[in-house]
Amino acid sequence: MYDAELFLPLSREEKTDAEMMRPSRTYWQDVRERLMRDKLAVLGLLVIVLIVALAVFGPVLSPYEYDAQDFMMSNEPPSGAHWFGTDMFGRDIFVRVLYGARISLAVGFLASFISLFIGVIYGGISGFTGGKTDNIMMGIVDVIYSVPMMIYVILLMVVVGPGLKSIFITLGISYWAPMARIVRAEVMRLKNEEFILAARVLGASPGRILLRHLIPNAMGPILVTLTFSIPGAIFTEAFLSFVGLGVSAPMASWGVLSSDAVGSLAIYPWQLFFPAGAISITILAFNFLGDGLRDALDPRLRK
Protein backbone atom coordinates (compact mmCIF):
# COMPACT_ATOMS: atom_id res chain seq x y z
CA MET A 1 0.00 0.00 0.00
CA TYR A 2 1.05 3.57 -0.60
CA ASP A 3 2.33 5.21 2.50
CA ALA A 4 3.07 8.91 2.17
CA GLU A 5 5.40 8.70 5.16
CA LEU A 6 7.82 6.59 3.20
CA PHE A 7 8.34 9.21 0.51
CA LEU A 8 10.12 12.51 0.79
CA PRO A 9 10.33 15.14 -1.90
CA LEU A 10 13.83 15.66 -3.28
CA SER A 11 15.55 18.95 -2.78
CA ARG A 12 16.71 20.85 -5.83
CA GLU A 13 20.34 19.73 -5.43
CA GLU A 14 19.38 16.10 -5.03
CA LYS A 15 17.37 16.27 -8.21
CA THR A 16 20.35 17.34 -10.27
CA ASP A 17 22.44 14.68 -8.54
CA ALA A 18 20.04 12.03 -9.68
CA GLU A 19 20.32 13.11 -13.28
CA MET A 20 22.36 10.54 -15.12
CA MET A 21 24.78 12.27 -17.41
CA ARG A 22 27.93 10.75 -18.72
CA PRO A 23 30.76 13.25 -19.02
CA SER A 24 30.73 15.24 -22.22
CA ARG A 25 32.96 13.59 -24.77
CA THR A 26 33.74 14.40 -28.32
CA TYR A 27 33.46 11.96 -31.16
CA TRP A 28 37.25 11.77 -31.44
CA GLN A 29 37.66 10.86 -27.78
CA ASP A 30 35.32 7.94 -28.37
CA VAL A 31 37.23 6.95 -31.48
CA ARG A 32 40.52 7.00 -29.61
CA GLU A 33 39.17 4.82 -26.87
CA ARG A 34 37.73 2.29 -29.28
CA LEU A 35 40.98 2.25 -31.22
CA MET A 36 43.00 1.66 -28.06
CA ARG A 37 40.88 -1.36 -27.27
CA ASP A 38 41.80 -2.97 -30.61
CA LYS A 39 45.01 -4.91 -29.89
CA LEU A 40 46.05 -5.41 -33.51
CA ALA A 41 45.55 -1.73 -34.31
CA VAL A 42 47.62 -0.70 -31.28
CA LEU A 43 50.31 -3.18 -32.33
CA GLY A 44 50.26 -1.71 -35.84
CA LEU A 45 50.51 1.81 -34.46
CA LEU A 46 53.45 0.86 -32.19
CA VAL A 47 55.28 -0.83 -35.07
CA ILE A 48 54.76 2.24 -37.27
CA VAL A 49 56.04 4.56 -34.54
CA LEU A 50 59.04 2.26 -34.02
CA ILE A 51 59.86 2.11 -37.72
CA VAL A 52 59.54 5.88 -38.09
CA ALA A 53 61.76 6.41 -35.05
CA LEU A 54 64.36 3.96 -36.40
CA ALA A 55 64.25 5.59 -39.81
CA VAL A 56 64.80 9.03 -38.30
CA PHE A 57 67.40 8.23 -35.62
CA GLY A 58 68.78 4.80 -36.61
CA PRO A 59 71.29 5.79 -39.29
CA VAL A 60 72.75 8.46 -37.01
CA LEU A 61 73.31 6.02 -34.15
CA SER A 62 74.86 3.31 -36.28
CA PRO A 63 78.67 3.22 -36.57
CA TYR A 64 78.39 2.55 -40.31
CA GLU A 65 77.58 4.89 -43.19
CA TYR A 66 74.92 3.71 -45.62
CA ASP A 67 77.29 4.17 -48.57
CA ALA A 68 80.60 3.19 -46.90
CA GLN A 69 82.11 0.28 -48.80
CA ASP A 70 84.38 -2.31 -47.17
CA PHE A 71 85.46 -4.98 -49.61
CA MET A 72 87.10 -7.00 -46.88
CA MET A 73 83.66 -7.53 -45.38
CA SER A 74 81.57 -8.18 -48.51
CA ASN A 75 78.64 -10.61 -48.33
CA GLU A 76 79.05 -11.25 -44.60
CA PRO A 77 76.19 -13.16 -42.90
CA PRO A 78 74.37 -11.49 -39.97
CA SER A 79 76.66 -11.13 -36.97
CA GLY A 80 77.23 -9.03 -33.87
CA ALA A 81 79.07 -6.38 -35.89
CA HIS A 82 76.66 -6.37 -38.84
CA TRP A 83 73.21 -7.31 -37.55
CA PHE A 84 71.74 -7.88 -40.98
CA GLY A 85 75.05 -8.84 -42.64
CA THR A 86 76.64 -6.94 -45.50
CA ASP A 87 76.09 -6.70 -49.24
CA MET A 88 78.54 -7.38 -52.05
CA PHE A 89 80.29 -4.06 -51.50
CA GLY A 90 80.59 -4.71 -47.82
CA ARG A 91 77.99 -2.11 -46.89
CA ASP A 92 76.09 -2.73 -43.67
CA ILE A 93 72.59 -3.95 -44.60
CA PHE A 94 71.05 -2.88 -41.27
CA VAL A 95 71.93 0.75 -41.79
CA ARG A 96 70.93 0.54 -45.44
CA VAL A 97 67.52 -0.85 -44.51
CA LEU A 98 67.06 1.96 -41.99
CA TYR A 99 68.19 4.50 -44.54
CA GLY A 100 65.88 2.90 -47.08
CA ALA A 101 63.06 3.27 -44.58
CA ARG A 102 63.54 7.04 -44.75
CA ILE A 103 62.99 7.09 -48.48
CA SER A 104 60.22 4.51 -48.50
CA LEU A 105 58.31 6.14 -45.65
CA ALA A 106 58.85 9.62 -47.04
CA VAL A 107 57.45 8.50 -50.38
CA GLY A 108 54.54 6.74 -48.66
CA PHE A 109 53.56 9.65 -46.43
CA LEU A 110 54.20 12.42 -48.90
CA ALA A 111 52.37 10.74 -51.76
CA SER A 112 49.44 9.93 -49.49
CA PHE A 113 49.18 13.43 -48.09
CA ILE A 114 49.37 14.95 -51.55
CA SER A 115 46.62 12.56 -52.64
CA LEU A 116 44.65 13.52 -49.53
CA PHE A 117 44.92 17.19 -50.34
CA ILE A 118 44.03 16.91 -54.03
CA GLY A 119 41.47 14.16 -53.52
CA VAL A 120 39.53 15.91 -50.76
CA ILE A 121 39.32 19.20 -52.60
CA TYR A 122 38.56 17.62 -55.96
CA GLY A 123 36.06 15.08 -54.63
CA GLY A 124 34.48 17.66 -52.34
CA ILE A 125 33.87 20.13 -55.15
CA SER A 126 32.69 17.42 -57.51
CA GLY A 127 30.23 15.90 -55.04
CA PHE A 128 28.96 19.20 -53.70
CA THR A 129 28.44 20.87 -57.07
CA GLY A 130 26.87 17.82 -58.64
CA GLY A 131 25.23 17.80 -62.06
CA LYS A 132 27.31 18.40 -65.16
CA THR A 133 30.42 19.55 -63.28
CA ASP A 134 30.35 16.34 -61.30
CA ASN A 135 29.99 14.24 -64.46
CA ILE A 136 32.96 15.91 -66.12
CA MET A 137 35.14 15.84 -63.01
CA MET A 138 34.39 12.19 -62.33
CA GLY A 139 34.91 11.37 -66.00
CA ILE A 140 38.45 12.69 -65.67
CA VAL A 141 38.95 10.57 -62.55
CA ASP A 142 37.66 7.50 -64.39
CA VAL A 143 40.15 8.08 -67.19
CA ILE A 144 43.03 8.47 -64.73
CA TYR A 145 41.83 5.42 -62.87
CA SER A 146 41.53 3.23 -65.94
CA VAL A 147 45.00 3.91 -67.34
CA PRO A 148 47.36 1.31 -65.84
CA MET A 149 50.09 2.79 -63.70
CA MET A 150 52.77 1.08 -65.79
CA ILE A 151 51.88 3.34 -68.70
CA TYR A 152 52.60 6.46 -66.63
CA VAL A 153 55.78 4.83 -65.44
CA ILE A 154 57.03 3.96 -68.92
CA LEU A 155 56.13 7.40 -70.27
CA LEU A 156 57.81 9.15 -67.37
CA MET A 157 60.87 6.96 -67.74
CA VAL A 158 61.21 8.22 -71.28
CA VAL A 159 60.54 11.86 -70.47
CA VAL A 160 61.96 12.38 -66.98
CA GLY A 161 64.14 9.33 -66.48
CA PRO A 162 64.26 7.08 -63.43
CA GLY A 163 64.55 8.56 -59.96
CA LEU A 164 62.55 9.83 -57.03
CA LYS A 165 61.03 12.57 -59.15
CA SER A 166 59.28 10.18 -61.53
CA ILE A 167 58.06 8.09 -58.62
CA PHE A 168 56.46 11.15 -57.07
CA ILE A 169 54.90 12.18 -60.37
CA THR A 170 53.53 8.68 -60.93
CA LEU A 171 52.07 8.47 -57.45
CA GLY A 172 50.84 12.05 -57.69
CA ILE A 173 48.95 11.36 -60.89
CA SER A 174 47.32 8.12 -59.90
CA TYR A 175 46.92 8.12 -56.12
CA TRP A 176 44.41 10.89 -55.56
CA ALA A 177 41.77 9.29 -57.77
CA PRO A 178 40.43 6.77 -55.20
CA MET A 179 40.49 9.46 -52.50
CA ALA A 180 38.51 11.81 -54.75
CA ARG A 181 35.93 9.07 -55.33
CA ILE A 182 35.54 8.32 -51.63
CA VAL A 183 35.21 11.98 -50.70
CA ARG A 184 32.73 12.58 -53.50
CA ALA A 185 30.59 9.63 -52.40
CA GLU A 186 30.59 10.86 -48.80
CA VAL A 187 29.76 14.42 -49.82
CA MET A 188 26.95 13.20 -52.07
CA ARG A 189 25.53 11.20 -49.18
CA LEU A 190 25.79 14.07 -46.73
CA LYS A 191 24.82 17.06 -48.82
CA ASN A 192 21.09 16.42 -48.63
CA GLU A 193 21.12 15.83 -44.89
CA GLU A 194 19.01 18.33 -43.04
CA PHE A 195 21.94 19.89 -41.21
CA ILE A 196 23.44 20.89 -44.56
CA LEU A 197 20.09 22.32 -45.64
CA ALA A 198 20.01 24.21 -42.35
CA ALA A 199 23.42 25.70 -43.06
CA ARG A 200 22.27 26.75 -46.51
CA VAL A 201 19.14 28.30 -45.07
CA LEU A 202 21.34 30.30 -42.71
CA GLY A 203 23.22 31.59 -45.75
CA ALA A 204 26.47 29.67 -45.33
CA SER A 205 28.72 29.91 -48.39
CA PRO A 206 29.53 26.72 -50.34
CA GLY A 207 33.11 26.89 -49.09
CA ARG A 208 31.95 27.10 -45.50
CA ILE A 209 29.53 24.20 -45.93
CA LEU A 210 32.27 22.10 -47.50
CA LEU A 211 34.93 22.87 -44.90
CA ARG A 212 32.84 23.14 -41.73
CA HIS A 213 30.10 20.62 -42.36
CA LEU A 214 30.79 18.15 -45.14
CA ILE A 215 34.48 17.34 -44.76
CA PRO A 216 34.49 17.01 -40.94
CA ASN A 217 31.64 14.51 -41.29
CA ALA A 218 33.49 12.63 -44.03
CA MET A 219 36.68 12.52 -41.97
CA GLY A 220 36.24 8.86 -40.99
CA PRO A 221 36.36 7.33 -44.48
CA ILE A 222 39.02 9.89 -45.47
CA LEU A 223 41.29 8.79 -42.62
CA VAL A 224 40.77 5.12 -43.38
CA THR A 225 41.52 5.64 -47.07
CA LEU A 226 44.62 7.62 -46.13
CA THR A 227 45.86 4.89 -43.80
CA PHE A 228 45.40 2.29 -46.51
CA SER A 229 46.97 4.44 -49.20
CA ILE A 230 50.27 4.88 -47.31
CA PRO A 231 51.27 1.19 -47.56
CA GLY A 232 50.04 1.22 -51.15
CA ALA A 233 52.41 4.05 -51.97
CA ILE A 234 55.27 2.37 -50.10
CA PHE A 235 54.70 -0.81 -52.02
CA THR A 236 54.47 1.03 -55.34
CA GLU A 237 57.76 2.78 -54.64
CA ALA A 238 59.38 -0.54 -53.73
CA PHE A 239 58.02 -2.13 -56.86
CA LEU A 240 59.16 0.72 -59.12
CA SER A 241 62.61 0.71 -57.54
CA PHE A 242 62.71 -3.05 -57.85
CA VAL A 243 62.19 -2.91 -61.60
CA GLY A 244 64.81 -0.17 -61.83
CA LEU A 245 62.65 2.93 -62.15
CA GLY A 246 63.19 4.28 -58.68
CA VAL A 247 66.11 5.68 -56.77
CA SER A 248 69.55 4.51 -57.84
CA ALA A 249 72.71 3.52 -55.95
CA PRO A 250 74.22 4.44 -53.64
CA MET A 251 70.87 5.70 -52.35
CA ALA A 252 68.82 2.95 -50.84
CA SER A 253 65.15 2.27 -50.66
CA TRP A 254 63.58 -1.02 -49.73
CA GLY A 255 62.82 -1.72 -53.34
CA VAL A 256 66.41 -1.05 -54.46
CA LEU A 257 67.79 -3.23 -51.67
CA SER A 258 65.47 -6.08 -52.65
CA SER A 259 66.35 -5.68 -56.27
CA ASP A 260 70.11 -5.73 -55.54
CA ALA A 261 69.74 -8.87 -53.46
CA VAL A 262 67.79 -10.93 -55.98
CA GLY A 263 70.86 -11.82 -58.05
CA SER A 264 72.56 -13.52 -55.15
CA LEU A 265 69.40 -14.93 -53.61
CA ALA A 266 70.59 -18.55 -53.81
CA ILE A 267 73.84 -17.84 -51.98
CA TYR A 268 73.07 -14.93 -49.61
CA PRO A 269 69.31 -15.11 -48.96
CA TRP A 270 69.43 -12.73 -45.96
CA GLN A 271 70.26 -9.84 -48.28
CA LEU A 272 66.74 -10.09 -49.68
CA PHE A 273 65.10 -11.25 -46.49
CA PHE A 274 65.70 -8.07 -44.46
CA PRO A 275 64.47 -5.38 -46.88
CA ALA A 276 61.57 -7.58 -48.00
CA GLY A 277 60.72 -8.22 -44.34
CA ALA A 278 60.77 -4.49 -43.66
CA ILE A 279 58.32 -3.86 -46.50
CA SER A 280 56.02 -6.64 -45.30
CA ILE A 281 56.01 -5.57 -41.65
CA THR A 282 55.37 -1.93 -42.52
CA ILE A 283 52.53 -2.72 -44.88
CA LEU A 284 51.02 -5.16 -42.40
CA ALA A 285 51.25 -2.59 -39.60
CA PHE A 286 49.47 0.05 -41.70
CA ASN A 287 46.78 -2.43 -42.65
CA PHE A 288 46.19 -3.40 -39.02
CA LEU A 289 45.94 0.26 -38.09
CA GLY A 290 43.63 0.96 -41.02
CA ASP A 291 41.31 -1.91 -40.08
CA GLY A 292 41.24 -0.77 -36.48
CA LEU A 293 40.56 2.81 -37.50
CA ARG A 294 37.70 1.78 -39.73
CA ASP A 295 36.09 -0.13 -36.88
CA ALA A 296 36.76 2.63 -34.37
CA LEU A 297 35.31 5.33 -36.61
CA ASP A 298 32.16 3.41 -37.35
CA PRO A 299 31.32 0.92 -34.61
CA ARG A 300 28.30 -0.28 -36.55
CA LEU A 301 30.62 -1.88 -39.09
CA ARG A 302 32.14 -4.17 -36.51
CA LYS A 303 30.98 -7.72 -36.71
Add this chain to the structure above:
Amino acid sequence: MLAGAKRGEVIMLLKVENLKKYFGNIRSVDGVSFSIQKGETLGLVGESGCGKTTTGRTIIKLYEPTEGRIIYGGQDITSLTPDEMLSFRKKIQMIFQDPYASLNPRMTAGDIIREAMIIHRIPRDEQQDRVNHLLRLVGLNSEQAGRYPHEFSGGQRQRIGIARALAVEPELIICDEPISALDVSIQAQIVNMLEDLQHELGLTYLFIAHDLSMVRHISSRVAVMYLGRIVELAESEELYASPKHPYTVSLLSSIPIPDPDKSDSRETTALQGEIPSALNPPSGCTFHTRCPKAKPECSMLKTQLADTGNGHFCACPFV
Protein backbone atom coordinates in the same frame (compact mmCIF):
# COMPACT_ATOMS: atom_id res chain seq x y z
CA MET B 1 -7.09 32.67 -32.99
CA LEU B 2 -4.82 35.23 -34.53
CA ALA B 3 -1.58 35.69 -32.69
CA GLY B 4 0.49 38.84 -32.83
CA ALA B 5 -1.01 41.31 -35.28
CA LYS B 6 -4.48 42.57 -34.55
CA ARG B 7 -7.32 41.87 -36.93
CA GLY B 8 -7.39 45.44 -38.15
CA GLU B 9 -3.80 45.90 -39.30
CA VAL B 10 -3.21 43.07 -41.73
CA ILE B 11 0.29 43.08 -43.15
CA MET B 12 1.01 40.63 -45.94
CA LEU B 13 4.35 39.07 -45.11
CA LEU B 14 4.64 36.35 -47.73
CA LYS B 15 2.80 35.87 -50.96
CA VAL B 16 3.27 32.83 -53.13
CA GLU B 17 1.85 32.98 -56.64
CA ASN B 18 1.38 29.93 -58.82
CA LEU B 19 4.53 28.31 -57.44
CA LYS B 20 5.71 25.27 -59.36
CA LYS B 21 8.64 22.99 -58.72
CA TYR B 22 9.30 20.10 -61.08
CA PHE B 23 12.10 17.63 -60.58
CA GLY B 24 12.52 16.42 -64.13
CA ASN B 25 9.06 15.08 -64.91
CA ILE B 26 7.98 14.87 -61.32
CA ARG B 27 5.57 17.65 -60.54
CA SER B 28 6.21 18.00 -56.84
CA VAL B 29 4.56 21.38 -56.54
CA ASP B 30 2.17 22.22 -59.32
CA GLY B 31 0.77 25.71 -59.03
CA VAL B 32 0.43 26.68 -55.40
CA SER B 33 -0.76 30.12 -54.34
CA PHE B 34 -1.30 31.46 -50.87
CA SER B 35 -0.31 34.32 -48.64
CA ILE B 36 0.65 34.61 -45.01
CA GLN B 37 -0.11 37.62 -42.85
CA LYS B 38 2.29 38.92 -40.30
CA GLY B 39 1.84 37.18 -36.97
CA GLU B 40 -0.37 34.36 -38.15
CA THR B 41 0.30 30.67 -38.53
CA LEU B 42 -0.62 29.03 -41.77
CA GLY B 43 -0.85 25.26 -41.51
CA LEU B 44 0.03 23.26 -44.59
CA VAL B 45 -1.16 19.67 -44.42
CA GLY B 46 -1.27 16.67 -46.69
CA GLU B 47 -0.12 13.11 -47.05
CA SER B 48 3.56 12.36 -47.46
CA GLY B 49 4.61 12.96 -51.02
CA CYS B 50 2.03 15.68 -51.65
CA GLY B 51 4.70 18.35 -52.05
CA LYS B 52 4.31 20.23 -48.79
CA THR B 53 7.98 19.94 -47.83
CA THR B 54 9.02 20.88 -51.36
CA THR B 55 6.77 23.93 -51.13
CA GLY B 56 8.50 25.01 -47.92
CA ARG B 57 11.97 24.40 -49.30
CA THR B 58 11.21 26.24 -52.53
CA ILE B 59 9.93 29.28 -50.64
CA ILE B 60 13.17 29.44 -48.71
CA LYS B 61 15.08 28.96 -51.99
CA LEU B 62 16.67 25.65 -51.16
CA TYR B 63 15.21 24.69 -54.52
CA GLU B 64 14.94 27.00 -57.50
CA PRO B 65 11.26 27.38 -58.39
CA THR B 66 10.33 26.10 -61.86
CA GLU B 67 7.65 28.72 -62.19
CA GLY B 68 5.75 31.25 -60.15
CA ARG B 69 6.66 34.07 -57.83
CA ILE B 70 7.61 34.38 -54.19
CA ILE B 71 7.02 37.81 -52.75
CA TYR B 72 8.34 38.59 -49.31
CA GLY B 73 7.42 41.87 -47.64
CA GLY B 74 6.51 43.38 -50.99
CA GLN B 75 9.73 42.34 -52.72
CA ASP B 76 9.99 39.62 -55.33
CA ILE B 77 12.63 37.18 -54.10
CA THR B 78 12.04 34.53 -56.77
CA SER B 79 15.19 35.19 -58.76
CA LEU B 80 17.60 36.72 -56.28
CA THR B 81 21.25 35.70 -56.48
CA PRO B 82 22.73 33.97 -53.42
CA ASP B 83 24.38 37.25 -52.35
CA GLU B 84 21.15 39.21 -52.56
CA MET B 85 19.41 36.37 -50.80
CA LEU B 86 21.64 36.63 -47.74
CA SER B 87 19.67 39.47 -46.18
CA PHE B 88 16.45 37.51 -46.65
CA ARG B 89 18.02 34.50 -45.01
CA LYS B 90 17.96 36.57 -41.84
CA LYS B 91 14.22 37.09 -42.19
CA ILE B 92 13.07 33.62 -43.21
CA GLN B 93 14.28 30.62 -41.28
CA MET B 94 13.40 26.97 -41.11
CA ILE B 95 12.93 24.29 -38.49
CA PHE B 96 13.49 20.79 -39.75
CA GLN B 97 11.69 17.51 -39.36
CA ASP B 98 14.34 15.13 -38.12
CA PRO B 99 16.05 16.34 -34.94
CA TYR B 100 18.68 13.64 -35.42
CA ALA B 101 19.66 14.68 -38.96
CA SER B 102 19.30 18.42 -38.67
CA LEU B 103 22.22 19.06 -36.33
CA ASN B 104 25.83 18.62 -37.41
CA PRO B 105 27.09 15.77 -35.19
CA ARG B 106 30.62 17.23 -35.13
CA MET B 107 29.62 20.60 -33.67
CA THR B 108 28.60 21.51 -30.14
CA ALA B 109 25.16 22.94 -29.48
CA GLY B 110 26.75 26.34 -28.88
CA ASP B 111 28.68 26.25 -32.15
CA ILE B 112 25.57 25.20 -34.05
CA ILE B 113 23.68 28.22 -32.75
CA ARG B 114 26.68 30.50 -33.14
CA GLU B 115 27.23 29.62 -36.78
CA ALA B 116 24.34 31.80 -37.92
CA MET B 117 25.88 34.74 -36.05
CA ILE B 118 29.25 34.18 -37.70
CA ILE B 119 27.67 34.05 -41.14
CA HIS B 120 25.72 37.23 -40.51
CA ARG B 121 28.72 38.98 -38.93
CA ILE B 122 27.43 39.59 -35.46
CA PRO B 123 30.33 40.92 -33.33
CA ARG B 124 32.21 38.18 -31.56
CA ASP B 125 31.79 39.62 -28.05
CA GLU B 126 28.00 39.57 -28.42
CA GLN B 127 27.86 36.00 -29.67
CA GLN B 128 28.31 34.16 -26.38
CA ASP B 129 25.63 36.19 -24.62
CA ARG B 130 23.22 35.60 -27.44
CA VAL B 131 23.91 31.87 -27.52
CA ASN B 132 23.18 31.68 -23.79
CA HIS B 133 20.08 33.79 -24.18
CA LEU B 134 18.77 31.63 -27.03
CA LEU B 135 19.42 28.42 -25.11
CA ARG B 136 17.40 29.74 -22.19
CA LEU B 137 14.71 30.94 -24.57
CA VAL B 138 14.14 27.40 -25.84
CA GLY B 139 14.23 25.87 -22.37
CA LEU B 140 17.81 24.62 -22.24
CA ASN B 141 20.54 25.97 -20.01
CA SER B 142 23.75 27.63 -21.02
CA GLU B 143 25.93 24.90 -19.49
CA GLN B 144 24.68 22.64 -22.24
CA ALA B 145 26.29 24.79 -24.96
CA GLY B 146 29.44 22.67 -24.90
CA ARG B 147 27.65 19.39 -25.46
CA TYR B 148 27.36 17.52 -28.73
CA PRO B 149 24.03 16.67 -30.38
CA HIS B 150 24.24 12.96 -29.53
CA GLU B 151 24.14 13.87 -25.84
CA PHE B 152 20.66 15.38 -26.16
CA SER B 153 17.24 13.76 -26.45
CA GLY B 154 15.08 14.21 -29.53
CA GLY B 155 13.06 17.00 -27.95
CA GLN B 156 16.16 18.81 -26.73
CA ARG B 157 17.72 18.53 -30.18
CA GLN B 158 14.63 20.05 -31.72
CA ARG B 159 14.98 22.90 -29.23
CA ILE B 160 18.55 23.45 -30.42
CA GLY B 161 17.25 23.50 -34.00
CA ILE B 162 14.71 26.13 -33.00
CA ALA B 163 17.38 28.18 -31.23
CA ARG B 164 19.51 28.04 -34.39
CA ALA B 165 16.59 29.32 -36.46
CA LEU B 166 15.98 32.12 -33.94
CA ALA B 167 19.65 33.14 -33.86
CA VAL B 168 19.24 35.49 -36.83
CA GLU B 169 16.05 37.03 -35.40
CA PRO B 170 13.80 35.98 -38.27
CA GLU B 171 10.27 37.18 -38.97
CA LEU B 172 8.98 34.09 -40.71
CA ILE B 173 9.80 30.53 -39.74
CA ILE B 174 8.95 27.62 -41.96
CA CYS B 175 8.34 24.69 -39.64
CA ASP B 176 8.79 21.56 -41.72
CA GLU B 177 6.99 18.88 -39.72
CA PRO B 178 8.89 19.94 -36.61
CA ILE B 179 7.12 17.51 -34.33
CA SER B 180 6.35 14.45 -36.43
CA ALA B 181 9.60 12.71 -35.41
CA LEU B 182 9.02 13.30 -31.70
CA ASP B 183 7.21 11.42 -28.95
CA VAL B 184 3.62 12.46 -28.45
CA SER B 185 4.40 13.77 -24.97
CA ILE B 186 7.22 15.91 -26.35
CA GLN B 187 5.16 17.09 -29.31
CA ALA B 188 2.88 19.14 -27.10
CA GLN B 189 5.86 20.73 -25.33
CA ILE B 190 7.44 21.81 -28.59
CA VAL B 191 4.19 23.11 -30.05
CA ASN B 192 3.45 25.08 -26.91
CA MET B 193 6.95 26.49 -26.96
CA LEU B 194 6.56 27.51 -30.59
CA GLU B 195 3.34 29.29 -29.66
CA ASP B 196 4.98 31.07 -26.73
CA LEU B 197 7.86 32.15 -28.93
CA GLN B 198 5.40 33.43 -31.50
CA HIS B 199 3.74 35.69 -28.94
CA GLU B 200 7.01 36.79 -27.40
CA LEU B 201 8.91 37.53 -30.61
CA GLY B 202 6.05 38.32 -32.98
CA LEU B 203 6.89 35.44 -35.29
CA THR B 204 4.97 34.25 -38.30
CA TYR B 205 4.84 30.52 -39.05
CA LEU B 206 4.28 28.36 -42.06
CA PHE B 207 3.57 25.13 -40.23
CA ILE B 208 3.92 22.04 -42.39
CA ALA B 209 2.51 18.80 -41.00
CA HIS B 210 0.63 15.66 -41.83
CA ASP B 211 -1.00 15.51 -38.44
CA LEU B 212 -4.20 17.48 -38.63
CA SER B 213 -4.91 17.55 -34.94
CA MET B 214 -1.65 19.37 -34.09
CA VAL B 215 -2.13 21.81 -36.96
CA ARG B 216 -5.56 22.68 -35.68
CA HIS B 217 -4.03 23.56 -32.34
CA ILE B 218 -1.45 25.98 -33.65
CA SER B 219 -2.78 27.33 -36.95
CA SER B 220 -4.95 30.33 -37.64
CA ARG B 221 -5.56 29.18 -41.19
CA VAL B 222 -4.99 25.80 -42.80
CA ALA B 223 -4.22 24.82 -46.39
CA VAL B 224 -4.72 21.23 -47.47
CA MET B 225 -2.45 19.93 -50.22
CA TYR B 226 -2.95 17.00 -52.54
CA LEU B 227 -0.53 16.02 -55.31
CA GLY B 228 1.24 19.34 -55.50
CA ARG B 229 -1.86 21.51 -55.31
CA ILE B 230 -3.85 23.20 -52.60
CA VAL B 231 -7.35 21.74 -52.59
CA GLU B 232 -8.79 23.67 -49.68
CA LEU B 233 -7.82 26.68 -47.62
CA ALA B 234 -9.81 28.16 -44.75
CA GLU B 235 -9.70 29.55 -41.25
CA SER B 236 -8.70 26.75 -38.95
CA GLU B 237 -11.99 26.48 -37.02
CA GLU B 238 -14.01 26.78 -40.19
CA LEU B 239 -12.06 24.05 -41.93
CA TYR B 240 -12.42 21.60 -39.08
CA ALA B 241 -16.07 22.43 -38.47
CA SER B 242 -17.23 22.30 -42.06
CA PRO B 243 -14.71 20.80 -44.46
CA LYS B 244 -15.83 21.14 -48.07
CA HIS B 245 -13.42 19.25 -50.29
CA PRO B 246 -13.96 15.47 -50.24
CA TYR B 247 -10.24 14.99 -49.60
CA THR B 248 -10.30 17.19 -46.51
CA VAL B 249 -13.42 15.38 -45.33
CA SER B 250 -11.71 12.01 -45.53
CA LEU B 251 -8.51 13.35 -43.95
CA LEU B 252 -10.47 14.71 -41.00
CA SER B 253 -12.40 11.51 -40.59
CA SER B 254 -9.13 9.64 -40.28
CA ILE B 255 -8.05 11.53 -37.15
CA PRO B 256 -8.28 9.06 -34.30
CA ILE B 257 -10.70 10.08 -31.56
CA PRO B 258 -9.47 9.10 -28.11
CA ASP B 259 -12.99 8.04 -27.08
CA PRO B 260 -14.24 4.58 -28.15
CA ASP B 261 -17.93 5.51 -27.90
CA LYS B 262 -17.62 8.48 -30.17
CA SER B 263 -15.25 6.87 -32.60
CA ASP B 264 -17.57 3.88 -33.10
CA SER B 265 -20.50 6.05 -34.03
CA ARG B 266 -18.47 8.20 -36.39
CA GLU B 267 -18.85 7.91 -40.11
CA THR B 268 -15.50 7.39 -41.71
CA THR B 269 -14.69 7.85 -45.34
CA ALA B 270 -11.39 6.06 -45.56
CA LEU B 271 -9.56 6.72 -48.78
CA GLN B 272 -9.04 3.90 -51.20
CA GLY B 273 -5.64 3.19 -52.68
CA GLU B 274 -2.39 5.07 -52.65
CA ILE B 275 -1.59 8.63 -53.55
CA PRO B 276 -0.96 8.61 -57.34
CA SER B 277 2.54 9.24 -58.66
CA ALA B 278 3.46 12.87 -59.23
CA LEU B 279 5.33 11.63 -62.28
CA ASN B 280 2.07 10.99 -64.06
CA PRO B 281 -0.72 12.72 -62.17
CA PRO B 282 -4.34 11.86 -63.06
CA SER B 283 -6.02 14.12 -65.59
CA GLY B 284 -8.57 16.72 -64.61
CA CYS B 285 -9.11 16.87 -60.88
CA THR B 286 -6.11 14.90 -59.61
CA PHE B 287 -8.17 13.54 -56.73
CA HIS B 288 -10.84 11.86 -58.88
CA THR B 289 -9.11 8.45 -58.73
CA ARG B 290 -9.69 8.22 -55.00
CA CYS B 291 -12.63 10.54 -54.49
CA PRO B 292 -15.68 8.93 -52.89
CA LYS B 293 -17.90 11.45 -54.70
CA ALA B 294 -16.20 11.28 -58.08
CA LYS B 295 -18.36 11.85 -61.14
CA PRO B 296 -17.50 10.87 -64.71
CA GLU B 297 -16.71 14.47 -65.69
CA CYS B 298 -14.15 14.86 -62.87
CA SER B 299 -11.37 13.40 -65.01
CA MET B 300 -11.85 16.26 -67.50
CA LEU B 301 -12.34 19.17 -65.10
CA LYS B 302 -9.69 21.80 -64.65
CA THR B 303 -10.08 22.54 -60.98
CA GLN B 304 -9.15 25.81 -59.36
CA LEU B 305 -9.31 27.19 -55.85
CA ALA B 306 -12.53 29.18 -55.65
CA ASP B 307 -13.83 31.34 -52.81
CA THR B 308 -16.93 29.79 -51.34
CA GLY B 309 -17.38 32.76 -49.05
CA ASN B 310 -15.92 33.80 -45.73
CA GLY B 311 -12.35 33.25 -46.87
CA HIS B 312 -13.00 29.56 -47.39
CA PHE B 313 -11.40 28.37 -50.62
CA CYS B 314 -12.09 24.99 -52.16
CA ALA B 315 -10.92 23.38 -55.39
CA CYS B 316 -13.90 21.05 -55.79
CA PRO B 317 -16.71 22.60 -57.86
CA PHE B 318 -19.36 20.20 -56.49
CA VAL B 319 -19.61 21.58 -52.96
